[in-house]
Amino acid sequence: SAVISQKPSRDICQRGTSLTIQCQVDSQVTMMFWYRQQPGQSLTLIATANQGSEATYESGFVIDKFPISRPNLTFSTLTVSNMSPEDSSIYLCSAGGGWGGYGYTFGSGTRLTVV
Amino acid sequence: GIQVEQSPPDLILQEGANSTLRCNFSDSVNNLQWFHQNPWGQLINLFYIPSGTKQNGRLSATTVATERYSLLYISSSQTTDSGVYFCAVDLDSGNTPLVFGKGTRLSVIA
Numbered sequence: 660s661a662v663i664s665q666k667p668s669r670d671i672c673q674r675g676t677s678l679t680i681q682c683q684v685d686s687q688v689t690m691m692f693w694y695r696q697q698p699g700q701s702l703t704l705i706a707t708a709n710q711g712s713e714a715t716y717e718s719g720f721v722i723d724k725f726p727i728s729r730p731n732l733t734f735s736t737l738t739v740s741n742m743s744p745e746d747s748s749i750y751l752c753s754a755g756g757g758w759g760g761y762g763y764t765f766g767s768g769t770r771l772t773v774v
Numbered sequence: 775g776i777q778v779e780q781s782p783p784d785l786i787l788q789e790g791a792n793s794t795l796r797c798n799f800s801d802s803v804n805n806l807q808w809f810h811q812n813p814w815g816q817l818i819n820l821f822y823i824p825s826g827t828k829q830n831g832r833l834s835a836t837t838v839a840t841e842r843y844s845l846l847y848i849s850s851s852q853t854t855d856s857g858v859y860f861c862a863v864d865l866d867s868g869n870t871p872l873v874f875g876k877g878t879r880l881s882v883i884a
Binding site for chain 1: 805807809814815816817819822860862864869870871872873874875876877
Protein backbone atom coordinates (compact mmCIF):
# COMPACT_ATOMS: atom_id res chain seq x y z
CA SER A 660 0.00 0.00 0.00
CA ALA A 661 1.01 3.64 -0.34
CA VAL A 662 2.67 5.75 2.32
CA ILE A 663 1.49 9.32 2.88
CA SER A 664 3.75 11.95 4.40
CA GLN A 665 1.77 14.76 5.99
CA LYS A 666 3.11 17.99 7.40
CA PRO A 667 3.11 19.86 9.64
CA SER A 668 2.33 17.35 12.37
CA ARG A 669 1.07 20.09 14.65
CA ASP A 670 0.80 23.85 14.80
CA ILE A 671 -0.51 26.59 17.02
CA CYS A 672 -1.87 29.52 15.02
CA GLN A 673 -3.32 32.92 15.71
CA ARG A 674 -6.94 33.53 14.80
CA GLY A 675 -7.40 35.22 11.46
CA THR A 676 -4.37 33.57 9.89
CA SER A 677 -4.17 30.64 7.44
CA LEU A 678 -2.35 27.32 7.54
CA THR A 679 -1.52 25.07 4.60
CA ILE A 680 -1.23 21.33 5.19
CA GLN A 681 0.66 19.19 2.71
CA CYS A 682 0.34 15.53 1.83
CA GLN A 683 2.79 13.63 -0.34
CA VAL A 684 2.00 10.09 -1.51
CA ASP A 685 4.77 7.71 -2.54
CA SER A 686 2.74 6.39 -5.49
CA GLN A 687 0.25 7.83 -7.93
CA VAL A 688 -3.35 7.91 -6.78
CA THR A 689 -6.41 9.20 -8.54
CA MET A 690 -8.39 10.40 -5.56
CA MET A 691 -7.27 11.98 -2.32
CA PHE A 692 -9.57 12.77 0.58
CA TRP A 693 -9.36 15.35 3.34
CA TYR A 694 -10.97 14.84 6.75
CA ARG A 695 -11.45 16.89 9.88
CA GLN A 696 -11.66 15.37 13.33
CA GLN A 697 -12.93 17.71 16.01
CA PRO A 698 -12.02 16.93 19.63
CA GLY A 699 -13.69 13.75 20.83
CA GLN A 700 -15.45 13.17 17.51
CA SER A 701 -15.16 10.87 14.54
CA LEU A 702 -13.70 11.80 11.17
CA THR A 703 -15.77 14.05 8.92
CA LEU A 704 -15.04 14.31 5.22
CA ILE A 705 -14.17 17.82 4.05
CA ALA A 706 -13.63 17.20 0.35
CA THR A 707 -12.49 14.83 -2.36
CA ALA A 708 -9.57 15.97 -4.51
CA ASN A 709 -9.24 14.59 -8.02
CA GLN A 710 -6.18 15.56 -10.01
CA GLY A 711 -6.96 18.02 -12.78
CA SER A 712 -10.32 19.17 -11.51
CA GLU A 713 -11.73 21.23 -8.67
CA ALA A 714 -12.23 19.50 -5.37
CA THR A 715 -15.71 18.34 -4.42
CA TYR A 716 -16.78 19.67 -1.02
CA GLU A 717 -19.17 18.10 1.46
CA SER A 718 -22.10 19.96 2.90
CA GLY A 719 -20.92 22.48 5.47
CA PHE A 720 -17.49 22.99 3.91
CA VAL A 721 -16.73 25.70 1.34
CA ILE A 722 -13.83 26.36 -0.96
CA ASP A 723 -13.19 29.87 0.39
CA LYS A 724 -12.58 28.45 3.86
CA PHE A 725 -10.80 25.21 2.85
CA PRO A 726 -9.14 25.68 -0.54
CA ILE A 727 -7.54 22.50 -1.86
CA SER A 728 -4.90 22.03 -4.52
CA ARG A 729 -4.12 18.82 -6.40
CA PRO A 730 -1.37 19.67 -8.88
CA ASN A 731 -0.39 16.06 -9.65
CA LEU A 732 -1.16 12.45 -8.80
CA THR A 733 1.10 12.33 -5.72
CA PHE A 734 0.50 15.62 -3.93
CA SER A 735 -2.28 17.68 -2.37
CA THR A 736 -2.64 20.61 -0.01
CA LEU A 737 -5.44 21.81 2.23
CA THR A 738 -5.50 25.39 3.49
CA VAL A 739 -7.50 26.36 6.54
CA SER A 740 -8.23 30.06 5.99
CA ASN A 741 -9.11 32.90 8.34
CA MET A 742 -8.91 30.56 11.29
CA SER A 743 -10.96 30.77 14.45
CA PRO A 744 -10.74 28.64 17.62
CA GLU A 745 -13.56 26.45 16.21
CA ASP A 746 -11.11 25.24 13.55
CA SER A 747 -8.98 23.56 16.22
CA SER A 748 -9.01 19.94 15.09
CA ILE A 749 -6.95 17.14 13.66
CA TYR A 750 -6.83 17.26 9.86
CA LEU A 751 -6.02 14.07 7.94
CA CYS A 752 -5.50 13.24 4.30
CA SER A 753 -6.19 9.83 2.81
CA ALA A 754 -5.82 7.91 -0.41
CA GLY A 755 -6.12 4.43 -1.70
CA GLY A 756 -8.44 1.54 -1.92
CA GLY A 757 -7.04 0.38 -5.21
CA TRP A 758 -4.01 -1.57 -4.08
CA GLY A 759 -5.58 -4.96 -3.96
CA GLY A 760 -6.14 -5.82 -0.37
CA TYR A 761 -4.54 -3.00 1.56
CA GLY A 762 -7.41 -0.58 1.77
CA TYR A 763 -7.09 3.11 2.39
CA THR A 764 -4.09 4.72 4.03
CA PHE A 765 -3.89 7.96 6.00
CA GLY A 766 -1.33 10.61 6.67
CA SER A 767 -0.18 10.98 10.24
CA GLY A 768 -2.46 13.97 10.80
CA THR A 769 -2.04 17.65 11.59
CA ARG A 770 -3.10 18.72 15.06
CA LEU A 771 -4.14 22.36 14.75
CA THR A 772 -4.78 24.65 17.69
CA VAL A 773 -6.09 28.16 17.03
CA VAL A 774 -5.63 30.72 19.78
CA GLY B 775 -25.97 7.59 2.47
CA ILE B 776 -24.59 4.56 4.18
CA GLN B 777 -24.75 4.45 7.97
CA VAL B 778 -22.05 2.92 10.15
CA GLU B 779 -22.81 2.20 13.78
CA GLN B 780 -20.30 1.05 16.35
CA SER B 781 -20.87 -0.39 19.79
CA PRO B 782 -20.18 0.02 22.58
CA PRO B 783 -19.25 3.72 22.49
CA ASP B 784 -17.02 3.36 25.54
CA LEU B 785 -15.34 0.38 27.14
CA ILE B 786 -13.15 0.05 30.20
CA LEU B 787 -11.18 -3.15 30.65
CA GLN B 788 -8.83 -4.56 33.20
CA GLU B 789 -5.49 -5.50 31.70
CA GLY B 790 -5.61 -9.09 30.47
CA ALA B 791 -9.33 -9.09 29.70
CA ASN B 792 -10.86 -9.85 26.31
CA SER B 793 -13.32 -7.70 24.39
CA THR B 794 -15.46 -7.62 21.28
CA LEU B 795 -16.24 -4.46 19.34
CA ARG B 796 -19.07 -4.41 16.82
CA CYS B 797 -19.67 -2.50 13.60
CA ASN B 798 -23.00 -2.55 11.76
CA PHE B 799 -23.45 -1.02 8.33
CA SER B 800 -26.64 -0.24 6.49
CA ASP B 801 -25.80 -1.24 2.91
CA SER B 802 -23.55 -3.49 0.87
CA VAL B 803 -19.97 -2.28 0.88
CA ASN B 804 -16.87 -2.85 -1.19
CA ASN B 805 -14.47 -2.60 1.68
CA LEU B 806 -14.38 -2.48 5.46
CA GLN B 807 -11.42 -1.43 7.58
CA TRP B 808 -10.70 -1.29 11.29
CA PHE B 809 -8.43 1.44 12.60
CA HIS B 810 -6.87 2.23 15.95
CA GLN B 811 -6.29 5.90 16.72
CA ASN B 812 -3.54 6.36 19.24
CA PRO B 813 -3.35 9.24 21.75
CA TRP B 814 -1.25 11.24 19.25
CA GLY B 815 -4.05 11.14 16.70
CA GLN B 816 -2.45 8.73 14.28
CA LEU B 817 -4.78 6.30 12.54
CA ILE B 818 -3.30 2.84 12.41
CA ASN B 819 -4.82 0.42 9.92
CA LEU B 820 -5.57 -2.81 11.76
CA PHE B 821 -7.50 -4.83 9.20
CA TYR B 822 -8.74 -4.59 5.66
CA ILE B 823 -11.57 -7.09 5.86
CA PRO B 824 -14.49 -6.88 3.41
CA SER B 825 -15.40 -10.45 4.34
CA GLY B 826 -14.12 -13.43 6.27
CA THR B 827 -11.80 -13.62 9.25
CA LYS B 828 -8.27 -12.35 9.79
CA GLN B 829 -5.92 -12.50 12.74
CA ASN B 830 -2.92 -10.44 13.69
CA GLY B 831 -1.43 -11.35 17.03
CA ARG B 832 -3.89 -10.63 19.82
CA LEU B 833 -6.32 -9.00 17.42
CA SER B 834 -8.70 -10.67 15.06
CA ALA B 835 -11.63 -9.49 12.96
CA THR B 836 -14.60 -11.09 11.29
CA THR B 837 -16.88 -9.54 8.69
CA VAL B 838 -20.17 -11.15 7.71
CA ALA B 839 -21.00 -9.12 4.63
CA THR B 840 -24.37 -10.79 4.00
CA GLU B 841 -25.53 -9.72 7.47
CA ARG B 842 -23.77 -6.33 7.32
CA TYR B 843 -21.66 -6.46 10.41
CA SER B 844 -18.07 -6.83 11.50
CA LEU B 845 -16.50 -7.73 14.82
CA LEU B 846 -13.09 -6.84 16.22
CA TYR B 847 -11.75 -9.09 18.95
CA ILE B 848 -9.04 -8.00 21.34
CA SER B 849 -7.62 -10.71 23.55
CA SER B 850 -5.39 -10.35 26.61
CA SER B 851 -5.72 -6.57 26.46
CA GLN B 852 -2.77 -4.36 27.33
CA THR B 853 -2.63 -0.70 28.35
CA THR B 854 -1.16 0.10 24.96
CA ASP B 855 -4.44 -1.04 23.38
CA SER B 856 -6.11 2.05 24.78
CA GLY B 857 -7.42 4.57 22.29
CA VAL B 858 -10.30 4.84 19.86
CA TYR B 859 -11.19 2.06 17.45
CA PHE B 860 -12.92 3.07 14.23
CA CYS B 861 -14.74 0.99 11.69
CA ALA B 862 -14.95 2.50 8.19
CA VAL B 863 -16.51 1.36 4.92
CA ASP B 864 -16.33 2.36 1.29
CA LEU B 865 -18.58 1.74 -1.67
CA ASP B 866 -16.20 2.00 -4.63
CA SER B 867 -12.64 1.16 -3.76
CA GLY B 868 -10.35 4.12 -4.25
CA ASN B 869 -12.94 6.36 -5.87
CA THR B 870 -15.15 7.16 -2.92
CA PRO B 871 -14.11 8.16 0.59
CA LEU B 872 -14.31 5.94 3.62
CA VAL B 873 -17.36 6.50 5.82
CA PHE B 874 -16.52 6.23 9.50
CA GLY B 875 -18.47 5.08 12.49
CA LYS B 876 -18.34 7.15 15.67
CA GLY B 877 -15.78 4.85 17.22
CA THR B 878 -15.35 2.86 20.41
CA ARG B 879 -13.18 4.49 23.06
CA LEU B 880 -11.25 1.77 24.89
CA SER B 881 -9.45 2.30 28.16
CA VAL B 882 -7.34 -0.55 29.49
CA ILE B 883 -6.32 -0.12 33.10
CA ALA B 884 -3.49 -1.91 34.86
